[in-house]
Structure formats: structure tokens, C-alpha cells
Amino acid sequence: MPTACSLLAACAALGLAACGQAPTDRSIDTSASTATLRVCLPENDPPRARRGGGGLDADVAGDLAAGLGRRLTIVWLPEEEQTDIESTDIDFRPLFGGQCDLQLSVPTGAVERFRGWLVLSKPYYGAGFELIPEDSAFRFGSAFPGTVAVRANTVAHLALNVAGVDWSQQSSNAGIVQAVAEGRAAAGLVWGPQLAILDVDPNADFEAPPVLHWNLHAAFRRDTALRGDVDRLFASKEFQAEVGKRLIEHRIPIRGPFESAHSTADLLAL
Incomplete structure (x- = not known):
């Protein structure tokens, strides 16, 4: 990743x-x-x-x-x-x-x-960063009231920080999925190919910025x-x-x- x-x-x-x-x-x-x-x-x-x-x-x-x-x-x-x-x-x-x-x-x-x-x-x-869960309303450029889980020191982490989005630092993609499942984060950005291993479906309508x-x-x-x-x-x-x-x-x-x-x-x- x-x-x-x-x-x-x-x-x-x-x-x-x-x-x-x-x-x-x-x-x-x-x-x-x-x-x-x-x-x-x-x-x-x-x-x-x-x-x-x-x-x-x-x-x-x-x-x-x-x-x-x-x-x-x-x-x-x-x-x-x-x-x-x-x-x-x-x-x-x-x-x-x-x-x-x-x-x-x-x-x-x-x-x-x-x-x-x-x-x-x-x-x-x-390939790129994908949004979970499937029904998440998070979009870059739009107000979002919740926290977005992300792996530290990734480009997605930098993008969230620059956009002023509240983020929750996780040590792994599995940790992002778990944080969302347990309600500790409202959404997560996961490296797309890893979703196959984690058995999680992304939000198909999410369009990540080119970066x-x-x-x-x-x-x-x-x-x-x-x-x-x-x-x-x-x-x-x-x-x-x-x-x-x-x-x-x-x-x-x-x-x-x-x-x-x-x-x-x-x-x-x-």
C-alpha cells in the first residue's frame, strides 16, 4: 500500500x-x-x-x-x-x-x-483508497459529522488531515474495518485491494480524488x-x-x- x-x-x-x-x-x-x-x-x-x-x-x-x-x-x-x-x-x-x-x-x-x-x-x-461502509455518506469536499478511520502516514491520512476531516488513526486495514464495525469511527478509507482479504464491500459510488x-x-x-x-x-x-x-x-x-x-x-x- x-x-x-x-x-x-x-x-x-x-x-x-x-x-x-x-x-x-x-x-x-x-x-x-x-x-x-x-x-x-x-x-x-x-x-x-x-x-x-x-x-x-x-x-x-x-x-x-x-x-x-x-x-x-x-x-x-x-x-x-x-x-x-x-x-x-x-x-x-x-x-x-x-x-x-x-x-x-x-x-x-x-x-x-x-x-x-x-x-x-x-x-x-x-486501484486506490475505498470508502467503507457501503452506505457511508462521507465525501471529500462535503461536511461530515463523524470520524473517518485511516492508516497512519498514508496518502489518505494526509488528504483527510488537509481537508480538515476528523480522523482516527489505525495501525492496519483490519483495524479500520474493526473501528467502523464497533462504532468507533463512522467511516473508513481502506486500500482497495485489501478489501478482498478483509471480506468487506466498499461504497461503489465513492469517487476518490486523483491523489x-x-x-x-x-x-x-x-x-x-x-x-x-x-x-x-x-x-x-x-x-x-x-x-x-x-x-x-x-x-x-x-x-x-x-x-x-x-x-x-x-x-x-x-
């Missing part, structure tokens, strides 16, 4: 690409194709991916491989111990080191942090020739329909791709 620190911190030196823990396992499908599509996925980041349990990006990777006529190889990345100075939740070192061809669910801002090293596809879906939603892309090394083929797939109505089906299957709110999404300028303007 995007945090204020992760979006503003400087990236670590790219010379570390060959360092760190290596991928722990590779899982190959049974396609008859001789060409391979190697996709790096986190081994435990539901609902995106989980080794042995599938996920949105695991399915999208399979759809991409089929569309490109390639055999899929998933390079499972181990969980990393996150620290307060992490510049991003995504570890691009295996990509830069040539261990995979692409990574998925990469926000637009990554290309700014890794300019000259990373290129992005067209966005294939969007609270992101376009997600496939990311490649700058020297790849693969991006054009992936972009053509992502641009097709058939593939977009397949992505929509996958989002529904994994209970992730269908959002975007957005015409206007989060940018560093939006964050600094809060």
Missing part, C-alpha cells in the same frame, strides 16, 4: 541490483511453447499473488503468456523485511538483474524513481523489446474484459485505468 514515505523517499542505489536474497522457486506451466515469459511475483502478497494460492497478477501473468504465445515461468520473490527507509514496496533488483522479463502492478511513479532504468506498459487496471488512486502497469527493463507486444494486449478490449473478470474473481474493486491519477505534484500540493 502506498505510504507518504514510500512515495517521497529517494530510491536506493541501482548498483545493488545483484545483491539481496535470490528468488526461492520457479514454477513453470505446461505450455508447448518454446519461448518463455518470466514474470516476477511476490510469494505472499494477496490478493495480487501467493505461491500455491494464485492471485490477480498470477492470473494476469498466465493471460499475458497465452496472449504472447509463450510458456509462463513465475519467479517467486521472497518477502523482504520492510524498514522505515524503504523507498518502495516493490523490489526491482531481480528485474534489473535479468532474472525476469517483467513485474506487474507497478504504479506510474516508479518510472520517476528509476528513470533511465525502468519503462512501463500502458496501465491495465487501477488517492493509482494506475498500475507492467514494468520492464529499458532494453526490452517486449513492451510493445504487451501494450497491444493491454489495449485490446478482449484483454481488458479478461482483467475485469479477474478483478471480480479476486474481489478487487474495478477501478481505472484512470485519466487522472496520483502524482508527486498532487501529493506535494496537499
Whole structure:
């Protein structure tokens, strides 16, 4: 989930690409194709991916491989111990080191942090902060008499604070859901994909401001020739329909791709 620190911190030196823990396992499908599509996925980041349990990006990777006529190889990345100075939740070192061809669910801002090293596809879906409960009347720009639960130090937290909304600081998305359920908060802003894990439905009519939603892309090394083929797939109505089906299957709110999404300028303007 995007945090204020992760979006503003400087990236670590790219010379570390060959360092760190290596991928722990590779899982190959049974396609008859001789060409391979190697996709790096986190081994435990539901609902995106989980080794042995599938996920949105695991399915999208399979759809991409089929569309490109390639055999899929998933390079499972181990969980990393996150620290307060992490510049991003995504570890691009295996990509830069040539261990995979692409990574998925990469926000637009990554290309700014890794300019000259990373290129992005067209966005294939969007995600952002969602409003709970389903019938909440909270809207940015309108008076709201209650308290809104939010995780501390997220962009949603900053947005609520700047808007002058009473907020309740929670340590986790599950804590937000619990605060609302127990009546300690009238509403909550939760990172959308996490709702699938929490088994909670959002307010479908809520429209978050652009600073609270992101376009997600496939990311490649700058020297790849693969991006054009992936972009053509992502641009097709058939593939977009397949992505929509996958989002529904994994209970992730269908959002975007957005015409206007989060940018560093939006964050600094809060």
C-alpha cells in the first residue's frame, strides 16, 4: 500500500541490483511453447499473488503468456523485511538483474524513481483508497459529522488531515474495518485491494480524488523489446474484459485505468 514515505523517499542505489536474497522457486506451466515469459511475483502478497494460492497478477501473468504465445515461468520473490527507509514496496533488483522479463502492478511513479532504468506498459487496471461502509455518506469536499478511520502516514491520512476531516488513526486495514464495525469511527478509507482479504464491500459510488488512486502497469527493463507486444494486449478490449473478470474473481474493486491519477505534484500540493 502506498505510504507518504514510500512515495517521497529517494530510491536506493541501482548498483545493488545483484545483491539481496535470490528468488526461492520457479514454477513453470505446461505450455508447448518454446519461448518463455518470466514474470516476477511476490510469494505472499494477496490478493495480487501467493505461491500455491494464485492471485490477480498470477492470473494476469498466465493471460499475458497465452496472449504472447509463450510458456509462463513465475519467479517467486521472497518477502523482504520492510524498514522505515524503504523507498518502495516493490523490489526491482531481480528485474534489473535479468532474472525476469517483467513485474506487474507497478504504479506510474516508479518510472520517476528509476528513470533511465525502468519503462512501463500502458496501465491495465487501477486501484486506490475505498470508502467503507457501503452506505457511508462521507465525501471529500462535503461536511461530515463523524470520524473517518485511516492508516497512519498514508496518502489518505494526509488528504483527510488537509481537508480538515476528523480522523482516527489505525495501525492496519483490519483495524479500520474493526473501528467502523464497533462504532468507533463512522467511516473508513481502506486500500482497495485489501478489501478482498478483509471480506468487506466498499461504497461503489465513492469517487476518490486523483491523489488517492493509482494506475498500475507492467514494468520492464529499458532494453526490452517486449513492451510493445504487451501494450497491444493491454489495449485490446478482449484483454481488458479478461482483467475485469479477474478483478471480480479476486474481489478487487474495478477501478481505472484512470485519466487522472496520483502524482508527486498532487501529493506535494496537499
